[in-house]
Amino acid sequence: MRAIIYSIDYEKRYVYIRENRRLIRLLLSHKIASIFLPILNSGMLIDVDTKCVHRYLHKVKTFKQVISLKPYRMLYDIDILRLDMQAFMEDIKHFVFLDFEMSMPSYKHKGYFQSEIIQFGLVVTDHMFTPLYESSHYLYDQHKHPLTERTKKFLKLDQETYDQQAMPYALLYETMDYIKKTYQPKWVVWGKNDIQVLKDSFQIHQKSPLLESTDFIDMLKLHKDYYHLKDDLGLLKAYQMYYKDTVSQSHDALDDAKMTMHITKAFMKLMQAHRRYLWNTY
Known part of the structure; x- marks a missing residue:
């Protein structure tokens, strides 16, 4: 209208x-x-x-x-904003697609609960989305608490497997520090929860923050801005927007990081097609 x-x-x-x-x-x-x-x-x-x-x-x-x-003045144009978004993304030389799984309170817990990172998954790529490095591990929380039944059910993880494979938080911190110094990337997440739990982890483990807010790209927010969505879009649903293959969300940090990578790749292709359409239209 x-x-x-x-x-x-x-x-x-x-x-x-x-x-x-x-x-x-x-x-x-x-x-x-x-x-x-x-x-x-x-x-x-x-x-x-x-x-x-x-x-x-x-x-x-x-x-x-x-x-x-x-006087005549364009105050807002969604197509110009979309072109600016694409230009910003195309300027990035390296991406890190990052996902965390977090501890959850027990079913009977009431009040505040501090979630902590208990699994990370990350994939480093170049600007063409060629994978350069990937890593994924379970992590102990600060006090090595046993997993709650809710956490085990959600992640389909048993305590014995977790105890055998979990590593100290320092592994995540040192891995991220190495990647930051080596690639100077943008860190891509799906939603702000991963950003917040990472910031919390620096305080919990008394570490200097490795990243600033400007180092992150929230791919969920970009989708909401680009498509003008009112409600949040789930990771799996976003994947199914672009790909026809049938998949399920495993709630594994590395799998979700890779899913975010594939969504970003498809999103970039869509923005490029939209730019060509605008050039032909105008």
Whole structure:
């Protein structure tokens, strides 16, 4: 829907447009309103995707463009943002696809619980997604607590196997330190939970932080921004968007890191195809 803004009710989050001498209300969600209401004014040209509630009321799903006409100025263009996203990704020389499995509280636990990393999986690639190095290990938590039944069930892991294969946290820290110094990569995760549990681990084990927030790429967030998704997208569902083969999520850190790698590779191909489409269109 492409239209000129007639008026705005900032309190109720309505944008009014005229259609055949009738006023149509466009309702903005709280999240969309927080982003776009500060830049919207009467007389601006907007291009939006909407869902019809009834004839004179639509819910805005996505803003595609916001244009000030006097003077003419492009305030927002989703295609330009997508091109910027692709340019950023194509500038990266090395990626590390990283995933953690974490400890979980017992079924009877109440109150706060500090999750810790008990397995990591990572794959280092070049910009063409050629694997250069991979590593995966179980890790002891700080106090070497036995795994809870919930953790064992979720990971399909028994205590004996974990005890035999688990390594000290220092292995993860030293591995990441080596990779950082050798490749100067961007660290790609699916969702912010992995970023947070890694930051927590530095404090728990009294280690200097190895990474800054700018070192990470949250591939889930990129998908939500690129496709303008309202809700989170699961790792497996994202994989199935791009690939037809039937897979299940094993909740193994290395398998999930590799799945993130394949999603990123397909996402890059899609962005390249979209760029070619825009060039041919405009």
